[in-house]
Amino acid sequence: MGDAPTGLRVLGRLRLSRSTDESTSIERQRETIQRWADAQGHRIVGWAEDVDVSGAVDPFDTPQLGQWLTPDRAAEWDTLAAWKLDRLGRNAIQLNRLFGWCNEHGKTLVSCSESIDLSSWAGRMLAGVIAGLAEGELEAIRERSRSSRAKLRESARWAGGKPPFGYRATPREGGGWTLERDPLAVPLVRRIVDDVLNGKPLNRVATELNTEGYRTPRDYHVTVKAGAPSVQLEDREERTSRWQASTLRNLLQNPALRGHVHHKGQTVRDDEGVPLVLAEPLVDSEEWDALQAILEGNRGARKHHKRPDAAPLAGVISCIWCGENLHHNQMTVKGNRYRYYRCPNHREHGAEGASMVPAAEVEELLESEFLEQAGDLPITERVWVPGDARDQELRDAVAALDELTRLVGTVASATARERLTGQISAVDRRILELESQPVREAHWEYREVGGTYRDAWESADTEGRRSLLLRAGITLRVGVQGRRGGHSAGVWNWELNVPEAVADALAR
Known part of the structure; x- marks a missing residue:
């Protein structure tokens, strides 16, 4: 240890990259610095303690x-003492900047375990050498970490860290880790997926989850690490974070929902362009496509989904002039409550096109005409028939081609471009092969499901009746000409649209 003036004011530097690292614990560092200060007759005036801070961060x-x-606090201490030099940093340039600052402000810097004291020229020389070695060690750690994680991704093994919500890490046969479905979290993920597919807005889903006391993915992960896993808050437990629309969006756009290996938000693929699968998927391909379309604002993807608390004829009644769905509205005038349906384009229909259609009257009209024409017919519902496996495989291959093509412009190295080109060629060959084979595409079919429309109508509530009409594909286009204000006077124009399958039954 070099000679240093006695009676100096010492600032103790404590740093730890991970709070679980026992070999370099904060207490061990504190004891070493305190013993050094006591032996030199110095006085500790403060501790600069940073936990969970990497050595790569500039001091x-x-x-x-x-x-x-800072200049404001420079007068409060004389010497900066650390357990080892790497507690101050692992970057030679950053450490040299710190050395220069200390020299400019008349400060000394001491490494208690390495006998380095910047007050001597030998200490300054040794500090520069060790700083360079520390930087090399940090870069080696980074490279080993990058290589290890890349190898794990290529072998479809879990590289560690926080598992995606809906999964948990489990030991893998032969060593390492993999992911499996989390039986506690999966039901919540399915609820969220179903709510969004059924047209419920993200903000509403988030509000309901907060009201019902469900943990966010971050809070749930902390709870699992603490050994008391629970998807909902315990009695009198305070919430530390809340569900937000952005939380749900991140969850639903994560490729991990499909069980795919992913890196920086992108699916990892093999040399043939096929996604590497790490775990059993939480959603199938069709659900994934529908979710992404909804999150990207594609309203067409929502048309066959009902909205919660919908009006009696939501999705069934439309404008006879422009075909837009009519919106259900309510208003109170002089204590009287009125319900009506309004076209969003009502201002474009001119004086003859009524802006409002009385809700009760149009609901009664639809019920009367529907039961008169189809009440005694067997119920025929529109059923979604998925395509065969080849159809789904073709759509997945096209999606893979789109994703790989977008990545071409983002890579700089020749190796990455060569790998992408090989993957694109493999996917292209698979698409060509699939396109040359007959494919049964996904489509809607109408099937008789038993019972009559009248029986089903009379036994159903308001939402059940609306659902019955939607499943049958029956809609009503309506408008009133010459109507003014809230009065029902005017000429009604309406047209009941009956699907061909139901119309054929009417003709028999």
């Missing part, structure tokens, strides 16, 4: 030490 940017490296 001037660390939360605690950075506050002491």
